[in-house]
Amino acid sequence: MKKIKWWPEFFRIVFKMNIKATINYFGWNVITENVINAGVYALEYILIWATMSKFTSMNGWNVYEVTFIYSLCLLSYALGNIFIRPFWYFDDLIVKGGLDDYLIRPVNPLAHLLTREWQFNYLGHFIIGIPVLAYVMGRIDVFWSSSKIFMLVLTIIGGAFIQAAIVVIPSCTAFWIVRSSSIASMLRGFREVINYPVSIYPKFIQILFTFILPYAMVNYYPSLTLLNKSTDAIFSIMPYITLFLGVVLLVIAYLIWNKGLKSYNSSGS
Amino acid sequence: MLYYFTLLCCNSKKTVVKLYTKVVFLLQRGAIHISIIEVQNLSKVYTQSVSKGNQKGLLKKLMSEKSEVHAVNDISFSIEQGETVGYIGPNGAGKSTTIKMLAGILVPTAGKLTVDGMVPWKDRKQYAEKIGVVFGQRSQLWWDLPISDTYNLYRHMYKIPGSEFNSRIDQLKKLLDLSEFWNRPVRQLSLGQRMRGELGAALLHKPKLLFLDEPTIGMDVIVKEAIRNFIKDINNEYGTTIILTTHDLDEVERTCSRVIVINKGTKIYDGTMEALKSRCRAESVLSVEFDSNIDNEAFAGLKVVEKGGNKASFAFLRREKGAGQVLDKLSNLNIRDIVIKEPPIEDVIREFYI
Amino acid sequence: MGYIYYFTMRLRTVVKYKTDTIFRIIRALISFFTQIYLWKALYGSNQVVAGVTIAEMMTYVVVSRFIGSVTSIRLSRDIEDRVKSGEIATDLIRPMDIRLLFASRSIGDSLASLLLDGIPVILFCIIYLGGIMAPATIQHFALFLVSTVMAIIVNISLELLIGTMAFWYMNAGKLNMFVYSLSALFSGGVVPLWFLPSWLGSIAYALPLQAIKFIPLQIYLGRVSIAGSIESIAVQAAWALGLMLIQSLLWSKILKKIVLFGG
Numbered sequence: 001m002k003k004i005k006w007w008p009e010f011f012r013i014v015f016k017m018n019i020k021a022t023i024n025y026f027g028w029n030v031i032t033e034n035v036i037n038a039g040v041y042a043l044e045y046i047l048i049w050a051t052m053s054k055f056t057s058m059n060g061w062n063v064y065e066v067t068f069i070y071s072l073c074l075l076s077y078a079l080g081n082i083f084i085r086p087f088w089y090f091d092d093l094i095v096k097g098g099l100d101d102y103l104i105r106p107v108n109p110l111a112h113l114l115t116r117e118w119q120f121n122y123l124g125h126f127i128i129g130i131p132v133l134a135y136v137m138g139r140i141d142v143f144w145s146s147s148k149i150f151m152l153v154l155t156i157i158g159g160a161f162i163q164a165a166i167v168v169i170p171s172c173t174a175f176w177i178v179r180s181s182s183i184a185s186m187l188r189g190f191r192e193v194i195n196y197p198v199s200i201y202p203k204f205i206q207i208l209f210t211f212i213l214p215y216a217m218v219n220y221y222p223s224l225t226l227l228n229k230s231t232d233a234i235f236s237i238m239p240y241i242t243l244f245l246g247v248v249l250l251v252i253a254y255l256i257w258n259k260g261l262k263s264y265n266s267s268g269s
Numbered sequence: 270m271l272y273y274f275t276l277l278c279c280n281s282k283k284t285v286v287k288l289y290t291k292v293v294f295l296l297q298r299g300a301i302h303i304s305i306i307e308v309q310n311l312s313k314v315y316t317q318s319v320s321k322g323n324q325k326g327l328l329k330k331l332m333s334e335k336s337e338v339h340a341v342n343d344i345s346f347s348i349e350q351g352e353t354v355g356y357i358g359p360n361g362a363g364k365s366t367t368i369k370m371l372a373g374i375l376v377p378t379a380g381k382l383t384v385d386g387m388v389p390w391k392d393r394k395q396y397a398e399k400i401g402v403v404f405g406q407r408s409q410l411w412w413d414l415p416i417s418d419t420y421n422l423y424r425h426m427y428k429i430p431g432s433e434f435n436s437r438i439d440q441l442k443k444l445l446d447l448s449e450f451w452n453r454p455v456r457q458l459s460l461g462q463r464m465r466g467e468l469g470a471a472l473l474h475k476p477k478l479l480f481l482d483e484p485t486i487g488m489d490v491i492v493k494e495a496i497r498n499f500i501k502d503i504n505n506e507y508g509t510t511i512i513l514t515t516h517d518l519d520e521v522e523r524t525c526s527r528v529i530v531i532n533k534g535t536k537i538y539d540g541t542m543e544a545l546k547s548r549c550r551a552e553s554v555l556s557v558e559f560d561s562n563i564d565n566e567a568f569a570g571l572k573v574v575e576k577g578g579n580k581a582s583f584a585f586l587r588r589e590k591g592a593g594q595v596l597d598k599l600s601n602l603n604i605r606d607i608v609i610k611e612p613p614i615e616d617v618i619r620e621f622y623i
Numbered sequence: 624m625g626y627i628y629y630f631t632m633r634l635r636t637v638v639k640y641k642t643d644t645i646f647r648i649i650r651a652l653i654s655f656f657t658q659i660y661l662w663k664a665l666y667g668s669n670q671v672v673a674g675v676t677i678a679e680m681m682t683y684v685v686v687s688r689f690i691g692s693v694t695s696i697r698l699s700r701d702i703e704d705r706v707k708s709g710e711i712a713t714d715l716i717r718p719m720d721i722r723l724l725f726a727s728r729s730i731g732d733s734l735a736s737l738l739l740d741g742i743p744v745i746l747f748c749i750i751y752l753g754g755i756m757a758p759a760t761i762q763h764f765a766l767f768l769v770s771t772v773m774a775i776i777v778n779i780s781l782e783l784l785i786g787t788m789a790f791w792y793m794n795a796g797k798l799n800m801f802v803y804s805l806s807a808l809f810s811g812g813v814v815p816l817w818f819l820p821s822w823l824g825s826i827a828y829a830l831p832l833q834a835i836k837f838i839p840l841q842i843y844l845g846r847v848s849i850a851g852s853i854e855s856i857a858v859q860a861a862w863a864l865g866l867m868l869i870q871s872l873l874w875s876k877i878l879k880k881i882v883l884f885g886g
Contacts, residue, residue, distance in 0.1 A: 006428075013425055017411060017418055024413040024454055036801050043804040050823055051814045052665065054673045059664040101409045103374045106397040107426050116411075179642065186646045192657055200664035205656065265376050265390065267315060 037124025072219035076159025078125035091174035151239035159218035161246025175260030311380035342534035355521030401471030405483035427474035461492035551612035692741030702786025759845020773859035780866035811837025
């Protein structure tokens, strides 16, 4: 019975430690960090708006709808990456033996690894992303019923899961291949593609980003549902599929992690 | 289980308790020896792909030869509770590999390994509660926080009850002198302070064993000495079994009663430090700083390896004379300071192949 | 000759890490695709919008990529990193002007970048698009090349300036990331300044960023006369000088500080 109470307390302790560590590391600059982040994305929004100012639409998506899509990507990116920073340099962790530190504790090593380096400076992404999202939602010709809002939330959460998996799964290849961080950062960079609706790209890119690297499931397809952009039945439940896919990908990530750990146990670094 | 067995043999609980107290008493006095680590024919073999040329990825796999690396080759030893053992060898000898197997991180390819009745890599989580591990080359403490915060996290991780935790902290603060930097972030600490913090963290949950992997690497002589003393204090105070890996004999010199020397994966010596020194034909070096410049004639009968101004270094063989005898020859000179350097482990090992 | 060492520094590391170059090429291609299809989608069935044809836009994207590959933004990040880690101290005690040091490295960077990933990507783009518009006239092309060189100088001055500011904001996060986003908007690299709403456009013309991408691009496409081109190049030179002046001012202040505190 004590086991169940252990985890919330663990989370509480780690949460406080991360806040304290963030403040100690950044000092007062913790505010500047978030402001800079917010500023960077504010500029991105201005860029979208400026790009489209002389045009009416992009493949049938007006500037508010494009901003909507962009915001979904941004928010799910921020949410998905707050807790998984160690995976950004996972190959370094293995090579320098840092992973061993997590294997000598009476705690699940993955859970322990995920307690480190929470990116509280990603709050800046939310500070700019949420107001903008709310604003464009008001400008789009859609009625935001409670079920729509619910689906929107599911989309962001599912998108966060997908974005996290896209970071974790390639990083875990570090168990077998050296220098996986370049592959991982390249895949992170592909996020650029979904900043706009994928329908503007040729078919092969659309297929690539739907079935192989499912970035489009983060924002494009759910938006077809949320913005009533399609009458096909399948597109009416996209947010649920996104969430489902996110969960599936995280499960796969977990399985790969376990396999990798086993391999590490027999071959070291 | 042992409890019920003894209960069968004795009439009352009281007798059992008395019996146990006597056993513990004898254990602490070293009258009874219980081995806590049993290693038999331990081996760890890696298969490495040696790539031809500079290809990456697929090409590398296709065009490579498999080579076997015997990191650890048929090693056996047993270590008793309360011992402090130095595990020495040159770089790449297999020290880290052995420690990793002892810690439960690596699975051996062959052989048996039991620590306190458990097999380290099975039930790893349970086993982790019995051991403490400190790596000299990196810190496990949270970098931007004072050690008190990491200690608190470990309190929860190892499920240490509050009152026990507090008294433990007080003990460790006294033993390792932690109060002076208790509230400073680890980032701001010196190497020596950090190591003390790490040692404390490893001891919070009262582990039976402590594994130290090159704990004084990168430290200057004075700090090394301080850490060595702390390690000795830990062993004296808590009776923790300590295994220390290093490639530096100085580190092991006064901390460890027993030394296991390993080279290229094989054990080549297992015994006391004194016996090792007396076997050794590699020379130790005594460096002396005098009050004033000394002429060469004063050094007759001694092997001088370096001389300059008021400083001189002499080489001597431990098996022939101790450092004290060297000093005797210089007794009529005014000595300001001395340093003794043991031979590098590579030289010591060479002895075993001659 | 120390400068030559820094100049070839990038070339040597690139040869060592072939995979990095491949990844950089892939990233550049993705970026290229994103932009091409963005404009195609925006134009839709229109041939001309706001006086700019779609053919011009395609050319714009490719030439922009060319300029982008020779104006590296690593310089400020490098300085920032070295200040944070303290390695900057070793740079400062060298008997060479640290700014020229970083500048040589940046130029070497640009050339290596151009050779290894810039040109392959650009060739691919041109083939994929089935050709791009040639420069308006030969004179325009010549002026375009001059303007590109000026752009590199302006870029280096700007990067040095931002890097120097790192001395002041020691622990400040990614100031250079912010400037990067700023330049994405105002340099004309992504959106030609003709398309910007007027008030945004006027801000852009007041900033040095447009001297890095937009001015050379304009010249290439012949959207300014010869006289206008020369004028623009003069503007670039003015910006380069101005930035270097500010940087030198800050720099002397910092050097004084360092001497006072003994590093």
